[in-house]
Amino acid sequence: MSSPAVAYARKNHPRFLSELKELLRVQSISTLPEHKADCRRAAEMLAAELKRIGMENVRLIETEGNPLVYADWLHTAGKPTVLCYGHYDVQPTDPDEEWLTPPFEPTERDGNLYARGSADDKGQVWAHVKALESLLAAGGALPLNVRVLLEGDEEVGGEGIARFVASKPAELKSDFALVSDTELFAPGLPTLCVGLRGMIYTELEVRGAKTDLHSGMYGGAAPNPFFALVEILAKLKDENGHILIPGFYDGIIPPSPEELAAWKSLPFDEEHYRITEVGSRELVGEAGYSVLERTWARPTLEVHGMPGGFTGAGAKTVIPAKALAKVSMRLVPGMTTAKAFALYKGYVEKIVPAGVEVEARLIHSGEPCLIPVNNPYIQAATRALREVWGKETVFIRSGGSIPIVGDFDRHLGVPSVMMGFGLPDDNIHAPNEKFHLKNFELGIESLIRFLEEAGR
Amino acid sequence: MSSPAVAYARKNHPRFLSELKELLRVQSISTLPEHKADCRRAAEMLAAELKRIGMENVRLIETEGNPLVYADWLHTAGKPTVLCYGHYDVQPTDPDEEWLTPPFEPTERDGNLYARGSADDKGQVWAHVKALESLLAAGGALPLNVRVLLEGDEEVGGEGIARFVASKPAELKSDFALVSDTELFAPGLPTLCVGLRGMIYTELEVRGAKTDLHSGMYGGAAPNPFFALVEILAKLKDENGHILIPGFYDGIIPPSPEELAAWKSLPFDEEHYRITEVGSRELVGEAGYSVLERTWARPTLEVHGMPGGFTGAGAKTVIPAKALAKVSMRLVPGMTTAKAFALYKGYVEKIVPAGVEVEARLIHSGEPCLIPVNNPYIQAATRALREVWGKETVFIRSGGSIPIVGDFDRHLGVPSVMMGFGLPDDNIHAPNEKFHLKNFELGIESLIRFLEEAGR
Numbered sequence: 062m063s064s065p066a067v068a069y070a071r072k073n074h075p076r077f078l079s080e081l082k083e084l085l086r087v088q089s090i091s092t093l094p095e096h097k098a099d100c101r102r103a104a105e106m107l108a109a110e111l112k113r114i115g116m117e118n119v120r121l122i123e124t125e126g127n128p129l130v131y132a133d134w135l136h137t138a139g140k141p142t143v144l145c146y147g148h149y150d151v152q153p154t155d156p157d158e159e160w161l162t163p164p165f166e167p168t169e170r171d172g173n174l175y176a177r178g179s180a181d182d183k184g185q186v187w188a189h190v191k192a193l194e195s196l197l198a199a200g201g202a203l204p205l206n207v208r209v210l211l212e213g214d215e216e217v218g219g220e221g222i223a224r225f226v227a228s229k230p231a232e233l234k235s236d237f238a239l240v241s242d243t244e245l246f247a248p249g250l251p252t253l254c255v256g257l258r259g260m261i262y263t264e265l266e267v268r269g270a271k272t273d274l275h276s277g278m279y280g281g282a283a284p285n286p287f288f289a290l291v292e293i294l295a296k297l298k299d300e301n302g303h304i305l306i307p308g309f310y311d312g313i314i315p316p317s318p319e320e321l322a323a324w325k326s327l328p329f330d331e332e333h334y335r336i337t338e339v340g341s342r343e344l345v346g347e348a349g350y351s352v353l354e355r356t357w358a359r360p361t362l363e364v365h366g367m368p369g370g371f372t373g374a375g376a377k378t379v380i381p382a383k384a385l386a387k388v389s390m391r392l393v394p395g396m397t398t399a400k401a402f403a404l405y406k407g408y409v410e411k412i413v414p415a416g417v418e419v420e421a422r423l424i425h426s427g428e429p430c431l432i433p434v435n436n437p438y439i440q441a442a443t444r445a446l447r448e449v450w451g452k453e454t455v456f457i458r459s460g461g462s463i464p465i466v467g468d469f470d471r472h473l474g475v476p477s478v479m480m481g482f483g484l485p486d487d488n489i490h491a492p493n494e495k496f497h498l499k500n501f502e503l504g505i506e507s508l509i510r511f512l513e514e515a516g517r
Numbered sequence: 518m519s520s521p522a523v524a525y526a527r528k529n530h531p532r533f534l535s536e537l538k539e540l541l542r543v544q545s546i547s548t549l550p551e552h553k554a555d556c557r558r559a560a561e562m563l564a565a566e567l568k569r570i571g572m573e574n575v576r577l578i579e580t581e582g583n584p585l586v587y588a589d590w591l592h593t594a595g596k597p598t599v600l601c602y603g604h605y606d607v608q609p610t611d612p613d614e615e616w617l618t619p620p621f622e623p624t625e626r627d628g629n630l631y632a633r634g635s636a637d638d639k640g641q642v643w644a645h646v647k648a649l650e651s652l653l654a655a656g657g658a659l660p661l662n663v664r665v666l667l668e669g670d671e672e673v674g675g676e677g678i679a680r681f682v683a684s685k686p687a688e689l690k691s692d693f694a695l696v697s698d699t700e701l702f703a704p705g706l707p708t709l710c711v712g713l714r715g716m717i718y719t720e721l722e723v724r725g726a727k728t729d730l731h732s733g734m735y736g737g738a739a740p741n742p743f744f745a746l747v748e749i750l751a752k753l754k755d756e757n758g759h760i761l762i763p764g765f766y767d768g769i770i771p772p773s774p775e776e777l778a779a780w781k782s783l784p785f786d787e788e789h790y791r792i793t794e795v796g797s798r799e800l801v802g803e804a805g806y807s808v809l810e811r812t813w814a815r816p817t818l819e820v821h822g823m824p825g826g827f828t829g830a831g832a833k834t835v836i837p838a839k840a841l842a843k844v845s846m847r848l849v850p851g852m853t854t855a856k857a858f859a860l861y862k863g864y865v866e867k868i869v870p871a872g873v874e875v876e877a878r879l880i881h882s883g884e885p886c887l888i889p890v891n892n893p894y895i896q897a898a899t900r901a902l903r904e905v906w907g908k909e910t911v912f913i914r915s916g917g918s919i920p921i922v923g924d925f926d927r928h929l930g931v932p933s934v935m936m937g938f939g940l941p942d943d944n945i946h947a948p949n950e951k952f953h954l955k956n957f958e959l960g961i962e963s964l965i966r967f968l969e970e971a972g973r
Contacts, residue, residue, distance in 0.1 A: 218832070258733060262832040271796025272615070273947040276819045277714060277917025280847050281758065281802045281811035283795045287820035287842075288754065295751040298744065300870065302737065339739045340727025345872045346737045355737035363732045364743035365835050370822030371843060375548055375673050376718040376880045377608070378845060378917075379821050379946060386743075387827060389834060391736050414756065416801045424832045461733025490731065 065199035066509045070191065074502055078174070080110075081187045081501070082167040084149075085176040091127060091150035091217045100127040100213045103149040103183075107190070107211055108132070114194035116209065118232075124221025127213030131232060134197075135206045140516050141438075142206035144235035144475060145193075146465060147186035147242065148215035151178035152490045159492035172498055179496035181489035185241035185481060186211060188501060192508035204516030208235055212465075215242075218425065219464060226468045237438040238469045239511070243481030245500070246457050247328045251446035251507070253439060254479035256357065256458030257466055259392035259429030261402050264422045265290060265409065268383045276378040284416030286384035287370060292414045294386060297405075298362045302346040302355075304390070306408045309360065314395035314431075316358050320456070324353045327455060338485070357458035360401075361391045387424075391460065398426035427464035428471065438478050438515055445510035446480075449503055480511065521655035522965045526647065530958055534630070536566070537643045537957070538623040540605075541632040547583060547606035547673045556583040556669045559605040559639075563646070563667055564588070570650040572665065574688075580677025583669030587688065590653075591662045596972050597894075598662035600691035600931060601649075602921055603642035603698065604671030607634035608946045615948035628954050635952035637945035641697035641937060642667060644957060648964035660972030664691055668921075671698075674718070674881030675920055682924045693894040693971075694925045697964070699937030701956070702913050703784050707902035707963070709895060710935035712813065712914030713922055715848035715885035717858045720878045721746060721865065724839045732834040740872030742840035743826060748870045750842060753861075754818045758802040758811075760846070762864045765816065770851035770887075772814050776912075780809045783911060794941055813914035816857075817847045843880075847916060854882035883920025884927070894934050894971055901966035902936070905959055936967065 070077070089103040090096040104121055107130050112119045116132035127150060135142070154164040154177050162168040164177035174184070189209070196203050210233065212222040226233065243254040269284035298304050316324070331352050335344050346355040355361070369384030371377035392401055406421040413419045432439065434456055443454040459479075469475045482504035488494045526533070545559040546552040560577055563586045568575040572588035583606060591598070610620040610633050618624040620633035630640070645665070652659050666689065668678040682689065699710040725740035754760050772780070787808055791800050802811040811817070825840035827833035848857055862877040869875045888895065890912055899910040915935075922933045938960035944950045 260733070260834070262834070269797050272944065272949075273612075274795065275917060275946045276817070276821065276845060277716070277847060277915065278941075279795060279812065280817035280819050280916060281815055282790075282800045282808045284797050284799075284801045285819050287823060288750070291747050291750040291820070292756055294744070294747040300748055334738075339730065339735060341725050341740050341872045342874065343740075343872045344738045345740045352738045356735065359737055361732070361736035363736050363741050363834075363836055364747070364826070365732065365833060365837070366826035366828040367743060367823040367840075368828035370820070372822040372824035372828075373548060373609075376843070376845070377548065377672075377821060377946070378716070378718065378819075380819055381821070384823075387832070389732060389832070391733060416797045416799045418798065459733070460736060461731060491728070 064509060064513060066195040067506050069199040070195040070505050070509060077191045077505065078501065081184060084183050084187060085167040085178055086165055088165050089150050089213065090153050091214050092153050097127070100150055104128045104130050104213055107149055107186070110190055111209060114190065115197040116193065122225065124214070124225065126217065126221045129222060129225060130209070130211040132209040133207065133232065134203050136202065137204070137206055137516065140205040141236035142208060142234065143512065143515060144233060144238040144469070145189050145207060145209045146238055146240045147189055148182045148212045149186060150213040150216050151181070151183065152216050156492060161493055169498065173495040174498055174501070175493060175495045177494050179494055180483040180487040181494065182215070182242045184496035184501055185504065188482065188504040188508055189241060191505050192512065195505065195509055196512060204513045208233065222465060223468055226465070226472050229472055233473055235473065235475050238475050238477040240463065240466060240477045240479045241481045242463060243459060243479045244483030244485060244487065246455055248484055248497070249450065249452070250328070251450040251452055251454045253442055253454055253456055254459050254481065255432040255434055255439070255456045256394065257430050257463055258460050259396065259398055259427050259467070260389055260462045261392065261398050261426045262389040262424045263402070263405065264424055265293065265386045265388055266383060266420045266422065267417050269417045270380065270382050272382050274380045276380050279380055283380050285380050286417060287367070287381070289414040289417040289419070290367065290384055290386050293409060293412060293419065294364060296412050301348055304360060304362050306404050308404050309401065312395045313393055316354070323456060324351070327353070329353060356460035358393050360393055360396065362388065364388055392429045394429050394431040396429060398428055402426070427462045428467040430467050430470055432476055436476055438476065441514035442478050442480055442511050445507055445514045449507045449510055480507065520965060520969060522651040523962050525655040526651040526961045526965060533647045533961065534957065537640060540639050540643060541623040541634055542621055544621050545606050545669065546609050547670050548609050556606055560584045560586050560669055563605055563642070566646055567665060570646065571653040572649065578681065580681065582673065582677045585678055585681060586665070586667040588665040589663065589688065590659050592658065593660070593662050593972065596661040597692035598664060598690065599968065599971060600689060600694040600925070601645050601663060601665045602694055602696045603645055604638045604668045605642060606669040606672050607637070607639065608672050612948060617949055625954065629951040630954055630957070631949060631951045633950050635950055636939040636943040637950065638671065638698045640952035640957055641960065644938065644960040644964055645697060647961050648968065651961065651965055652968060660969045664689065676881065678921060679924050682921070682928050685928055689929055691929065691931050694931050694933040696919060696922060696933045696935045697937045698919055699915055699935045700939030700941060700943065702911050704940060705906065705908070706784070707906040707908055707910045709898055709910055709912055710915050710937065711888040711890055711912050712850065713886050713919050714916050715852065715854055715883050715923065716845055716918040717848070717854050717882045718845040718880045719858070719861065720880055721749065721842045721844055722839060722876045722878065723873050725873045726836065726838050729838050730836045732836050735836055739836050741836050742873060743823070745870040745873040745875070746823060746840055746842045749865060749868060749875065750820060752868050757804055760816060760818050762860050764860050765857065768851045769849055779912065783809070783913070785809060812916035814849050816849055816852065818844065820844055847918070848885045850885050850887045852885060854884055858882065883918040884923035886923045886926055888932055892932055894932065897970040898934050898936055898967050901970045902963055905963045905966055936963065
C-alpha cells in the first residue's frame with residue numbers, strides 16, 4: 062500500500078530532523094528549578110508547532126508544575142478518538158564530564174542523534190507531531206479524531222497531569238491512548254509494550270532512644286534503629302529474592318503459557334545483559350524464573366537508601382535516635398497498591414524489633430496494568446508495524462511503571478497502545494543519551510500508518 | 518586540711534568559668550575539614566594560657582591532623598611526674614535543630630553550662646589548666662612534676678597523638694597519666710574509671726552493578742547493595758545482641774566476682790536509666806547480663822550509618838551501584854583489635870551475598886584496658902576525692918574507648934588515673950551537651966587535691 066502521508070514524511074525528513082534538534086537544544090530539565098523557564102519554552106515551541114500544522118484548540122494548561130500542552134482535531138465523526146501522550150521534560154545531565162558531546166548540542170554520530178531527551182522523550186513526541194503534520198499536509202485531514210496531551214513533569218512524578226486526568230475533563234474523552242515513551246526490544250524489531258508493573262514507594266522510620274547516644278556508653282543496652290531496620294528488612298525478603306510478607310503473592314495473575322513462550326523466543330542473551338547492562342558479578346532474583354519473568358511479571362522489593370545516623374567520612378560512634386529506609390515494591394497484574402501496602406504495613410507492625418517504634422509510610426504508588434493484545438487498536442498497531450518494519454510485532458512488558466497509563470485506564474477508561482521507538486542502549490537517564498536516526502524516521506512512518514489503520 | 522590552691526580556685530571561679538566559655542565558642546569540630554582553622558585556634562588559646570599561668574616549654578607539636586599542645590613544669594626532683602591529657606576538639610553538632618540554645622554560644626541554665634564540648638572535653642581540659650594555675654599561683658610551685666599533652670583529633674581517632682606516643686619521645690617520660698574524659702557514676706558520687714572497652718571502627722563497602730540502575734527495569738535481576746548489607750549485618754549479630762562472628766568471644770577475661778559484686782551495689786536503677794538516659798520502649802542486649810555488664814564488660818557491634826543511594830525527600834527508584842555501612846565493635850579485656858578485625862573481615866568475606874563485592878576497611882581502633890586499683894596513684898586519687906566530695910570513691914568501667922589510655926600503657930608503661938567529672942546525662946556526642954557547673958568547680962578542687970596527694 063502507498064500512503065501519501067508517508068511519502069510526505071520521507072520527503073521532509075531532513076527538515077523534521079533539524080526541527081527536532083531545535084527542540085533538543087532547550088534545557089527543559091524538570092528536576093532543576095533554574096530550568097523552569099526552559100520547560101515553558103519547550104511547551105511553547107510544541108504548542109506553536111501543533112498550531113502551525115493545523116491542530117486546533119491549542120493551548121497550555123497550567124499546573125502546579127510545568128504546563129501541559131493540549132491540542133485536538135475532531136472532524137471525523139464516527140471514527141475513534143486517539144489521545145496522544147508524551148513529555149517534553151528531560152532528566153538532569155550529570156555527570157556532565159561523561160558526555161562525549163554536550164547534552165544540549167544535538168550531534169549526529171554513527172547513525173544516532175546524541176542529546177539529552179533525544180529518546181526520552183522529545184524525539185518520540187516530535188515523531189507524533191510530524192506524523193500528524195504529514196497526515197494533515199498530505200490529505201488535508203486526519204484519519205481519525207486526535208487529541209494531544211503533553212506534560213513537562215514526567216521526570217518528577219507527573220502530579221500535574223495525574224490531577225488533570227483524575228478530574229476527567231471533557232477534552233480528554235477518547236477511545237484509546239497512544240503512548241510513545243518505551244523502546245523496541247531489539248534494533249529493528251517492532252515492539253508493543255502491553256504490561257507495566259505497578260509500585261508502592263514507602264518509607265520505614267524506626268525510632269529507638271530519645272536522642273542520639275554514644276555507642277561506647279550505650280552499646281549493649283540502647284536499641285539501634287539501623288539494626289532494627291536490618292532485622293525488619295531481612296524478614297521482608299530472603300536471600301533468594303522471595304518476598305516474605307504473608308499473602309503478598311496471593312492473586313497474582315501469571316503470564317499465560319503463550320506469553321511465556323513468546324518471551325522465550327525473544328532475542329535475549331542473559332550473559333550479554335549481565336555484562337553490558339547490569340555489569341555485576343552475577344544476576345540475582347527468584348530461582349525458577351527467567352530474567353524477563355523476574356523483571357516483568359514478578360513483584361520485587363528494593364531498598365533505595367537508608368538515611369540517618371552518621372554518613373560523613375571517618376568515624377562517629379553514634380547510636381542514632383532514628384533511621385529510615387526507603388523501600389519500594391513493584392507489583393504485577395492481580396495485585397493492587399492498596400492491598401500490597403496494607404499487607405506490608407501489617408506485617409512490619411508484627412515484626413517490630415525489641416525497643417523501637419516503627420512507622421511505615423506510603424510515599425506514592427501506581428497500579429500495575431496489562432493491555433489485552435486482542436483489542437482492535439493493538440491489532441491496528443501490529444498491522445502498521447509489520448508493514449513499516451517488515452517483521453511481526455513482539456509483545457513485551459516493562460518492569461517499570463508509567464503511571465499515566467494506569468491513570469488513563471482508571472479515570473478515563475481508555476486503554477493505551479505503548480508504541481515506542483527507543484532502544485535498550487539509548488542511555489536514557491544517563492550520559493550520552495541517543496535516539497537512533499532510523500528509528501526516528503521509521504517511528505514517524507509507523508505512527509502515520511497506525512493512525513491510518515486505527516481510523517479505517 | 519586547707520589548701521591555698523583550693524582557696525585560690527574558689528576565689529577565681531567566676532573568671533575560670535568565663536574563660537571556659539571563650540574556649541567553648543571556638544568551633545573546633547575535628548570531623549569537619551572546614552573547621553581546621555578553628556581547631557588550631559583552640560590549640561593556640563590553650564598554649565597561650567598554659568604559658569600565662571607559668572608552664573614551661575609550651576609549644577604546638579604538628580601532626581598530620583590538628584596540632585598537639587605540649588607544656589611542662591619539672592622542678593620537683595624526686596617527686597613523680599604526671600602526664601595530664603585531654604582533647605580540645607569536639608563532635609559535630611547535627612542535628613542542629615534539636616539544640617535548645619546554639620551549640621557554640623555557651624549558656625547557663627538550671628545549674629548547667631550548655632555547649633558542644635562543655636563536658637567532652639573542653640570543660641575538663643580547662644579544669645586541668647585551672648588546677649595548675651591555682652597551684653602555681655597559690656604556692657609558686659607545683660607539688661610534683663607535670664607534663665601536659667592535649668590533642669585535637671580525639672573525635673576522629675587520634676592518629677596524630679597515637680603516632681607521637683608510639684615514638685616514645687623523651688618529653689613524655691612520666692610515672693602516671695591523668696585523664697579527665699570520663700564521668701561520675703551518679704551526681705555527687707566520686708568515681709574513678711578503671712576499665713575501658715576497646716574498639717574497631719570499620720566501613721563495609723558493597724558494590725553491585727557498574728552504575729546506578731532503575732529499580733523498575735532491573736529490580737529482580739540486579740543485585741542491590743543495601744540488601745546485601747542487610748544480609749551481611751543480619752549475620753553479624755542476632756536479635757538477642759549476640760555477635761555471630763566465629764571465635765569473636767574467645768579469650769575474653771570476665772570481671773572478677775568482687776568487681777561484679779561492687780557493680781551490683783552501685784546506685785543504678787535500670788528502669789530509671791531506660792527512661793531518663795536512653796528513652797526507648799525497652800533496653801536491648803544479651804540475655805543473662807546486667808546493663809552494666811553489657812555496656813562495660815561485653816563486646817558489642819553497632820551500625821552508625823549507611824551512606825549511599827537516595828536519601829532525599831520523596832521517591833527516587835534507584836538501585837545504587839554501591840552502598841556503605843559504618844560498623845563498629847567494642848572490645849573488652851582479653852580481646853585485641855588486630856584479632857577482632859581479622860575475624861570480622863574473614864567472616865564477612867565468607868558470607869558475601871550473591872552478585873556483589875564487599876570490602877571491609879578498618880577506619881580506626883583502640884585496645885581495651887583495665888587498671889589495677891591497688892596502684893599508689895589510684896590510692897592518692899581516692900583520698901583527694903573523699904575529701905572534696907565527702908564520699909568513698911566507686912570504681913567503674915566505661916563502655917567507651919579512650920585509645921590514648923591504651924597507648925600510654927603500651928608505649929610509655931604509664932598507668933592512667935581516669936578521673937572525670939561529666940555526668941551520665943551530659944548528652945556528649947548529642948544535641949544539648951552540657952557540663953554541670955558544680956562539677957566544673959569541684960572538679961578543679963579534686964584535681965588540685967589529687968596532684969597535692971600524688972606529690973606528697
